[in-house]
Every structure is written in structure tokens, then in C-alpha cells.
Amino acid sequence: MGPSCALPSPLNCSVSVSDWLSHLFTNTSLAYRLYARLDLTNLRHSLYLLSPYESAVPKWEEVPNYNIQVSAWWMLLVFVEFALLSLTGHSDRFALNDSMCSVFAGMLSQCFKFGGRAVAIFGYVWVWEHFRLIELPWDSPWTWLLCFLTQDLAYYLGHRAVHEFGFFWGFHTIHHSSEYYNFSTALRQAAIQDAGLAAYDILQAFLIPPSIFLVHRYFSEIFQFWMHTSLLGSLGPLGFVFNTPSHHRVHHGRNAYCIDRNFGGVLIIWDRMFRTFEAERKEEPPVYGLIRPERSFDQLWLQFHTLKELLCDKWRLKDEKGQKVFPKWTDKVKALFFPPGWFPGTKIRHFFHWTSLDDHTFGVPPVQMPVQKYDPSLSVWLKAYCLAHFLLLLCIFLHFEYDRAHLGYLDFTLKIAFFICTMQSFGAFFDKKKFAPFLEIFRSFGVLSYYITRTIIEHHKPQPNRIFIATLFVASAIVWVVVLLRHFVKKEAKAKVTAKDGKENRIIGNELRKDGMMEEKEEERKENTERRGGGERSKRDNCDCWI
Template sequence: METYGRILLIAMPIFLGLVLLEKLYGWAVKKHPFRTMDVLSSLSSGYTNIIKDVLGISVSILTYGYMVEHWALYKVESTIWVYIIAFIALDFSGYWVHRLSHQINFFWNKHAIHHSSEEFDLACALRQSISSFVNLFTIFLLPAALLGVEPKVIAIVAPLHLFAQFWYHTIYIGKMGILEHIIVTPSHHRVHHAMNPIYLDKNHGQIFIIWDKLFGTFQEELPDVPPVYGITRPVQTWNPIKINFQHLWLLIKDAYRTNNWKDKVRIWFMPTGWRPADVIERYPVYKIDDPYHFQKYAPEASVALRTWTWIQFLFTFALINYFFINIAKIGTPNIFVYGGFLFLCVFAYTELMDKNPYAWAWEALKNAIGLFLIYQNGWFGMSETMPWGTVVLASYFVLSSIVVALFARSLTFYSSQRLSNV
């Protein structure tokens, strides 16, 4: 937990810098629009994912350590080869987990967040799940377990394997010659993120494209079929916490509403997107039928709102850095209190991004809790080392409540004006 937090202290500013460099390149050189809210939604999703991972809020039904201890047939010596085997095993496992997440209704919920952006850029790589609390797929690491690869090796290689999937989320790198036959390239992954019918559910590989070619899920990017990004049931929100549970909530409602008891059970295991016939008729859900003609989600946002959202985002970034630096000192159970507060920060400012007139209530709740935590424990020990820090925090919480209330007032006025003109 603490070690992973230290790794993220280095990785976070690097990823943030690369995301902004790519967007600035696209804006300045390629004359592409800089969709601020989409970028901030993606980056905020990254916040929620790393906080969940650092807190370790998930369990495995079958642990890798158990498999090694009880099922290993051979012991690979601790050389460079054990790390190569671990990397290949992780990639093989990742392919199947990824593929099943696209093919089964229940498992799609944990992956929908990654495809929810209607842009394809480095920022969308950070849209990772927080909705998976039970890991059912450790079994796919069986090849490594049979070879006796130690759990500590997997623990070292896994973050490297994950970070290595960041770079190919871009439209600015074309096809890469011979590498197209070996590794996953931006061209391959553009296909994977597209909702064109010919591209759907293709190219599930994470590092090696070989798995897709072996198991029949490969699709080349076609020059006459430009990829259109997003999902056919668009999320229509910037709030990453809502996005993480949207599909699950739909499954729960459909299972409750259908009159067919068989459908109440099988809905969870049917192909992704399947709904009971009686529910489709009574409760239709908007779906994009023509990927070439649809309106991207983009509520109008003033310069003031975009600027304030950046301020909220960067202040949350500072709070996360303090959390990771002091995680050992904060200790249990306070790390979960702090983590929960960070989730509330993201929820509150992304509600304002969605122009929800009730965003002020979430902001007020967040700031009231923040002020209480300063009063109760000096913001998790900050008052002992940086007394001025708690003054800055308290001032921010008060100011933030006022600013968001003003935004919410203008949103309410705007909504009432629209209704009066209908």
C-alpha cells in the first residue's frame, strides 16, 4: 500500500504532464478542439482508481499465492526469465479478463468506464474501474503459478504491465510497420475503442496483439472506416463515480422490473447489452444506432466554470499527494476516511461540471466534512508540521462553498428561464 503510493507520487505528475502535452499538441498543431471537461473527467477517473488501489478495496476469491503454494509443478529460478514469464503470463491473463469484460453483461460494468469517453487520447487511458470489489479472474494466472513464479515477482511486474498500456491511447501515431504484428499499437487500440459495428469487441490484447490473432478477435484499422469513439449507450455525464455504476444499476433495475423469473437470473450472464424483452418495451434506453451521426455529450461550460473546475481538480491533486506522502502516519482506519473524502471531492466538482443545479449541496457537504476534519484532528496531522496548511484548507473550503453556490444559482436561473420559454 505505502510502496504503491510512493510509486504513484512519481507516476501521477508524469502522466498528467504527458496528457496535457498531447492535448496542447493537438490544439496548437493539429487544430483539434481542447475538450476541457472530457479531459478533466478522465483525469478525475484516474484519481478515483488510484485511491481505490492504494486503499486495497478489493478481495480475491482465489489468491495467486494459494495457487503457487498448492499447484506449482516447477520452480523457475529467480533470473531475468522469471520476470519475462511473469510479464507474458500477466498479458495472457489480461487478454482473457479484458475479453470477458466485453462479452458478459455483469463484467461489462467494471470496464465500461474505460470506453466511456467520446474522445481517444492519453487522458482516456486513465479511465479505470473502481466498481470491481471481488477479483474472480486470478485463475488466468495459472500458467505462472504452475511454473512457481513467486507472488512478489507478480507484484513487481503488474504495475509495469499496467503503465505500459498508457502510450497507445492516441490518434497522433499512425501504423508502426512490423510492430503491428507483435505488440498492441495505437492503431490496434483505436479499433478497440471504436463503436463502429466492424470494430466492436475487437483487439483485446494489452501488450501483445498475438493473443487476438490466435483467438480470433483481431481487426485491423481500415483506412476507409475512421473509428468513432465511445459506447453505444452513452453515459452522458462527466461524473466518473456515476459512470462506474451506471451499467450495474441498469442491470439491477431490469432484473427487478422483468416479469420473467428466468430473465431475472440470466440477465447477469447474457452477452453485454442484453435486456429482457418486456423491459425493453416498457423502459427503453437511448442507444446510438448510427455512430457517424450523433451528438457528443458536451454541456455548454463558460470560461469561469472551466477555470473553477481546474482549480478544484488541482486542489484535489494536492490533497491526494499529501495523502500518499503521509499514508503510514495517517494509519488505519483514518486512511479510509481520507479516501472517502477524496471520492466526495471528485463527486462534488464533477456534478458541477454536469451543470447539476444541486451540485451546491454536494459541495456544501464536502466542505462541512472538511472543516470538521480540520477541527477534529488538524487534517490528519497537518497542523503539527504545517500549521499554515490547515488555514489554507479551511479558507478553501469556505471559499469553495460560496463559489459553487453562485454557480448553482446561475444554473437554477438558466434552467428556469429555459422552462419559461418552452
């Protein structure tokens, strides 16, 4: 840190270039933390290949955050998959905006976990302490193996519930919103999904010690990262027992045969037992995404709007004639708790404590070919800008995850606010919203204010990493101020040209009407206007040309 000083001025707190670089790349220790986790043990763990003896601990507080342990491998595998897809001519299987949106969702889902743990653990511990039926030994391999099965069954039930149990679908929608299928899609998790899964996890608390449950809760989630790839085909006999990328591709498809199929986590036997298994069809490959594509990269919208629609809007629907779709109060209640695709008269069947559609393909429209994916065009420099800030955000987030237990409430809250603001800013850029530059300027000045305030309050000389980040955000703010000024100058000049052309056209039009030549000259006028760039923009580009 160096000697402290009253004020961080260049005169009494100078930092040499060598010190700056040294602190920037070693003091943060992020590179070392990531490198240390790129070992075979963590790679093995990412495949659920571990023994009971190396993971069983007596207290749930002693269970490490295995998501953080394997995060370095996840990052590496995402980049390796992108490289392989590009080299094999399948670059259409990923997109920069979509992948960033998926990673943002993963970050947000981790921010919503208390202490990085599953929300269920708190209720789980309470049930275990007060209502357990038997106390199985935490260090027994048989307890570990039993929990492997119970956790996978609980995941099947919870996963199926967030698809079929009414408004619970709103807890999970974002995971299916991507129109691509790659490793980054695995990270596209719902921030509030644990609220939907918690009740089914807690069912194990009558038998399984909390520490063993939490171990399997982590690894059940981690294993499924490998399911989200199109590079692996059928895995042969393994697919009779285990979930595979082929099986999970069906789960993510919006083809009629794919809807509400293959809910399994690690094992696929539950789908076979409960008749929800469907094999991938070579003649009809899955088309990914939602039945009604979202066509947005707004993170908060993707996370929460479906929940709002199911809770507040669905039961108030009206048909083309203005008649209520759910006329009875009982129908309105059913609209909240019956499957999302249910309407009065739809055949259903009961499963566990909820209902399923008797025909899972009912009401599913055919996929329109060719598929038009939502991918608004962006300039190369804007893509580079977003990528640079995305990598910085990733570094800050990993620091946050490593050190969150030691952060104060204010610092914790401000960092989450920064993450959300960044996600929203990039989503606005990807959607080509008019307000995107203004949000980015606000974000830049917010970060700058935070680091200046921290430096002054702590009475230390400026830390090299803070100098680097502050400089980057000052430059970013300047860039967008200049871009906006240039845009407004061009817009003003264009308005003057348009006004002048309009006046001339009115005079010419009056003369041409007298001679009966209006139609021919009108076409010529339109062509001239389009050559000047004054033609109508497409709906997608209806956001001014600041990008």
C-alpha cells in the same frame, strides 16, 4: 513544525509570511517528489523497457508501486498531448469536463486497491503457497520472461471476459464511456475492475512467484497508457506483434466493426490467434464511447450503474407488447452470464469458460453522423474554479498515494470521502445539476471542519498548507453562498414580473377574443416574453441559471 501550543490562536501561534511560503512549497515535498520521478529510468519503465535484474525481488512486499513511480510522467504527458492537440488544430479531441472525469476515475480505482496493490495479489499468494506445481526461481531471467507471456495472456483472457462474460461488463464499462480518446482516457479505470480480472491473474500462481507476477501486473497496466492517443498512426511492422495506439483505437470504437475487438495488452498476437483482431479502417475511423452514450459526468453513476442494470434489470426486460424478453428461467440465468448483447435466439460460440456472440456486429446500431458529444456549456469562471480545485485535489491525492501506508484508518477513510465528494460535486457542475452549489458548500465546510479539528486535536500551531487550504475553502463557500443568494433574489423578482405579465395577458386576451385578434397578438406576446428572458429553456439547461 515549530513550537507547540495549547490553542492555535494568532497571538501565540503566529506564522510569518516568509515561513508560510517556505513551509507551503517545501515542507510538503510534493514538488520534489514529482521532480525526482521525472527521470529517464521512469520514462523507460513506462514503456516496459526494463531488464529482469533491475525489477526482480524475492518478496512481493518489496515490489514498489510502479504506478506512483511513473505518475509524474503521466501527468506531464497529458498536458503535453493537450498542448499538441491545441497547436495542431485538434482541440476537439479533448474536453475539460471529460478529462477531469477520467482522472477522477483513475483516482477512485487507486483508492479501491488495498495498499496500492492489485486485489489479486492476496488470492495469488494463497494459491502459490498451497497449490503451486513447481517453484521457479524468482531471480531467473527465464522466469521473468515466462511471466511476461503468461501475464499478457492472462490479461487478454481477463480483458475479454469483462467484455463478454455477462455482468462482468459492469466491471469495465466506465473505461469505454469517454467520447474522446487521449492520454487522460487511459486513466479512466473502473474502481472494481480488479475483481473481474483477479481470477485470470491467479491462474499464473501455479507456476510464477508472486513478486515476479506483481512486477508484470504493474507494467502490463502502465504500458497501456501509451495506447490511448490519436497522435500516433500505424507503427508498421511493430503492429504485427505489439499492441499499438491504432489497434487500441479500434477497441475503444463503437462502430460495428470495432465492438469486442483487440483485447490485447502489450502483445496483439493473442487477438490474431483467437480471431478477435481488427485493423483500424481509414475510411471509417473509430467513433469513441459506448453504443448507448451515458451523457453524464456523475462518477458513481458511471462506475456502478451498468453492473446494476446487468444484474437486476436486464432479465426483467419486456418488449413493446409487454411480453417478457427472457420468459424462461434458463434465459434469465443466461442473461446474467452470456454476452451483454445476447438475447434469446442470438447465435453464440464458446470460448474458454464463457460464450461469445457468433457475429460481434449483431444488433450494433450504425453511428449517427455528425456525432453529438455530451459537453454541456459552462461559464469561463466556473471552468476556472473547477480547474483550480482540481489541481488542489490532484496534489492532495498524490500526497495520499505517497503516504497512505502511514495513515490511520480514520484519516484514510476521511480522505477517500473527500475525494468522492469532490468528484460528485464537480460531476454535478459538469452536468448542470440544481443541487451542485449546495453540494459544493457542504464539501467546503466539511474540509474546513476537518482541518480545524485536526489542528485543535494535535495541539500544534496551524501548518501553512492547512491555512492555505482552509482559506481557499472558506472563500469557496462564501462564493457559492453569494451566488445562490443572488440567484434566489433574481428568481423572486422574475416571478413577480411573470405574475404581473400573466395578469395583464389574461385581461388583454379576454378583450382580443372578442375582436378575433387573439392569434396575432399571442405571437407578439411570446416574442416580448422571450426578449425578457422568460422563454422556455432547453432540456440541457434545465437547472436554473446559477452558473
